[in-house]
Amino acid sequence: xxxxxxxxxxxxxxxxxxxxxxxxxxxxxxxxxxxxxxxxxxxxxxxxxxxxxxxxxxxxxxxxxxxxxxxxxxxxxxxxxxxxxxxxxxxxxxxxxxxxxxxxxxxxxx
Amino acid sequence: xxxxxxxxxxxxxxxxxxxxxxxxxxxxxxxxxxxxxxxxxxxxxxxxxxxxxxxxxxxxxxxxxxxxxxxxxxxxxxxxxxxxxxxxxxxxxxxxxxxxxxxxxxxxxxxxxxxxxxxxxxxx
Amino acid sequence: xxxxxxxxxxxxxxxxxxxxxxxxxxxxxxxxxxxxxxxxxxxxxxxxxxxxxxxxxxxxxxxxxxxxxxxxxxxxxxxxxxxxxxxxxxxxxxxxxxxxxxxxxxxxxxxxxxxxxxxxxxxxxxxxxxxxxxxxxxxxxxxxxxxxxxxxxxxxxxxxxxxxxxxxxxxxxxxxxxxxxxxxxxxxxxxxxxxxxxxxxxxxxxxxxxxxxxxxxxxxxxxxxxxxxxxxxxxxxxxxxxxxxxxxxxxxxxxxxxxxxxxxxxxxxxxxxxxxxxxxxxxxxxxxxxxxxxxxxxxxxxxxxxxxxxxxxxxxxxxxxxxxxxxxxxxxxxxxxxxxxxxxxxxxxxxxxxxxxxxxxxxxxxxxxxxxxxxxxxxxxxxxxxxxxxxxxxxxxxxxxxxxxx
Numbered sequence: 001x002x003x004x005x006x007x008x009x010x011x012x013x014x015x016x017x018x019x020x021x022x023x024x025x026x027x028x029x030x031x032x033x034x035x036x037x038x039x040x041x042x043x044x045x046x047x048x049x050x051x052x053x054x055x056x057x058x059x060x061x062x063x064x065x066x067x068x069x070x071x072x073x074x075x076x077x078x079x080x081x082x083x084x085x086x087x088x089x090x091x092x093x094x095x096x097x098x099x100x101x102x103x104x105x106x107x108x109x110x
Numbered sequence: 111x112x113x114x115x116x117x118x119x120x121x122x123x124x125x126x127x128x129x130x131x132x133x134x135x136x137x138x139x140x141x142x143x144x145x146x147x148x149x150x151x152x153x154x155x156x157x158x159x160x161x162x163x164x165x166x167x168x169x170x171x172x173x174x175x176x177x178x179x180x181x182x183x184x185x186x187x188x189x190x191x192x193x194x195x196x197x198x199x200x201x202x203x204x205x206x207x208x209x210x211x212x213x214x215x216x217x218x219x220x221x222x223x224x225x226x227x228x229x230x231x232x233x234x
Numbered sequence: 235x236x237x238x239x240x241x242x243x244x245x246x247x248x249x250x251x252x253x254x255x256x257x258x259x260x261x262x263x264x265x266x267x268x269x270x271x272x273x274x275x276x277x278x279x280x281x282x283x284x285x286x287x288x289x290x291x292x293x294x295x296x297x298x299x300x301x302x303x304x305x306x307x308x309x310x311x312x313x314x315x316x317x318x319x320x321x322x323x324x325x326x327x328x329x330x331x332x333x334x335x336x337x338x339x340x341x342x343x344x345x346x347x348x349x350x351x352x353x354x355x356x357x358x359x360x361x362x363x364x365x366x367x368x369x370x371x372x373x374x375x376x377x378x379x380x381x382x383x384x385x386x387x388x389x390x391x392x393x394x395x396x397x398x399x400x401x402x403x404x405x406x407x408x409x410x411x412x413x414x415x416x417x418x419x420x421x422x423x424x425x426x427x428x429x430x431x432x433x434x435x436x437x438x439x440x441x442x443x444x445x446x447x448x449x450x451x452x453x454x455x456x457x458x459x460x461x462x463x464x465x466x467x468x469x470x471x472x473x474x475x476x477x478x479x480x481x482x483x484x485x486x487x488x489x490x491x492x493x494x495x496x497x498x499x500x501x502x503x504x505x506x507x508x509x510x511x512x513x514x515x516x517x518x519x520x521x522x523x524x525x526x527x528x529x530x531x532x533x534x535x536x537x538x539x540x541x542x543x544x545x546x547x548x549x550x551x552x553x554x555x556x557x558x559x560x561x562x563x564x565x566x567x568x569x570x571x572x573x574x575x576x577x578x579x580x581x582x583x584x585x586x587x588x589x590x591x592x593x594x595x596x597x598x599x600x601x602x603x604x605x606x607x608x609x610x611x612x613x614x615x616x617x618x619x620x621x622x623x624x625x626x627x628x629x630x631x632x633x634x635x636x637x638x639x640x
Contacts, residue, residue, distance in 0.1 A: 036485065037485065037487060039483060040483060040484055040485035040487065040491075041487075043482055043483040043484055044482075044484045044491050044494070046482075047482050047484060047494060048494065051494065051497050054501075055502060056497050056501050056502045056504070056505065057494075057497070057502070057505055058502075058505065060344070060345035061342055061345070061490075061493070061505065063345075064341075064345055064490070065490050068488070068490060
């Protein structure tokens with residue numbers, strides 16, 4: 001009687017630990033997902049700007065894409081990343097290819 | 111296969127597509143009505159085409175709900191026909207009936223009047 | 235001679251009509267996130283769909299029934315209603331995804347928000363079905379759909395190495411990281427490739443065109459050729475995404491990111507080719523899906539159905555696809571992220587696949603319907619295995635994906 005009560009106690013603890021583990025793993029994945037997403041959006045902005053500067057993308061698309069990216073980054077764990085994207089957006093709106101080229105160079109990883 | 115002498119009701123008739131004259135689809139055999147007789151084996155009284163009957167096979171509740179919905183297009187009774195009207199039983203069940211005159215096409219007629227005719231190109 | 239032309243047309247329209255929102259979204263995401271690694275999922279889905287489509291044609295030829303009609307006759311209304319209901323629900327979601335795809339393409343091209351396009355596109359879709367002859371419409375959009383071959387051209391232009399490609403096609407692998415998302419994508423790819431509406435629709439077409447025994451070989455050729463070459467376009471989307479988006483660190487979380495993938499290969503043309511491909515592929519799929527859903531209803535309840543019937547002659551049929559389009563448009567109007575909607579509907583497709591495939595496999599082995607053309611044990615096994623695998627993976631990965639993406 002005693003033994004089974006102990007076992008269920010331990011079994012319960014294991015179950016709770018496992019559950020907590022799964023939830024935490026999920027949450028952990030969650031923030032990693034957010035970072036990955038933010039990084040992806042930032043890099044997208046650089047590529048959009050680079051392609052636009054070369055004349056490979058229409059103005060409407062470039063503007064809307066950069067605006068959307070800025071909004072997405074604003075909601076991300078790193079809202080400051082929206083800053084450079086807003087600069088890119090401004091430069092694109094003013095059709096300032098020089099400024100875009102400069103910004104892209106500054107923002108590129110290498 | 112034309113009109114056979116022996117058939118298996120469930121296997122060959124139930125849920126089979128019914129075609130009227132000129133191969134006009136009328137519906138499926140949704141139900142079979144048997145006449146129970148004392149001291150004699152049951153006899154097939156009629157075959158039935160009715161969406162409500164089909165839903166009722168899932169459960170009484172579904173049957174009642176289907177009946178209520180069917181009243182929207184003034185469909186209150188099932189279409190029934192007998193073996194004498196059957197012309198051919200193969201992939202489909204062909205019967206010698208003018209489909210348009212039966213209540214099997216109540217929904218079709220209602221939608222045609224109320225809906226299709228009111229939309230552009232619906233009167234062709 | 236006429237048959238050969240028929241086969242060629244069948245294959246060409248299958249290729250042009252293969253790509254849709256589902257395959258574009260899943261392949262692009264897969265390539266951008268995992269490189270070539272998920273090519274095996276496309277291959278697996280393709281093998282399965284080739285078998286299913288060929289079986290679907292063979293079934294129509296041997297039995298004279300469409301699949302839906304036969305499921306009702308063989309198993310009864312109560313059994314049919316389950317796969318029927320599930321398929322209708324999923325079809326609606328997928329139709330909304332296709333509609334969303336067209337609207338997004340228009341947004342990319344014009345800058346006008348995708349929700350604003352929902353009603354005009356839905357009306358255009360509806361009008362085409364209501365007024366025009368389906369044959370012309372379907373074949374027309376499928377031929378236009380050949381523009382999606384641009385992805386295949388891009389693979390060559392970008393100089394993809396064949397060896398790593400071939401390896402990824404044949405050898406499945408699991409990444410060290412992001413396993414839940416990887417499995418979810420694998421499942422979505424399979425769901426996108428093996429859409430139930432595809433092979434159900436195919437059997438309806440075979441019945442309408444009155445295919446007889448002489449069509450057994452043409453059927454095999456159209457099924458194999460059409461699906462194989464069509465799948466190559468899907469794979470091309472994945473490879474292009476792997477070559478142009480992954481190195482930049484761009485993940486495809488929205489169609490606007492996927493739109494960049496053809497630029498390295500074609501310059502400014504690349505952007506427009508993507509937009510046109512997306513629009514045409516999704517519009518064609520939307521047409522087929524609307525029809526397929528109406529066919530399913532008609533064949534379940536015994537209504538008049540057929541490609542060239544005027545709405546007056548088939549009021550229930552016409553009302554059915556009208557209702558579908560209206561509901562799908564409403565879903566797009568809610569502003570739900572079209573890409574997320576697409577991915578989830580693909581994954582859900584994989585879950586409900588067994589509901590349709592299992593009764594179908596039973597029919598394919600029933601001599602009363604198939605006569606001497608019953609399935610081989612091999613065909614049964616392949617299809618059963620792939621479909622069950624997909625369903626199990628889907629049941630596991632969908633909840634994990636939901637947890638992972640808030």
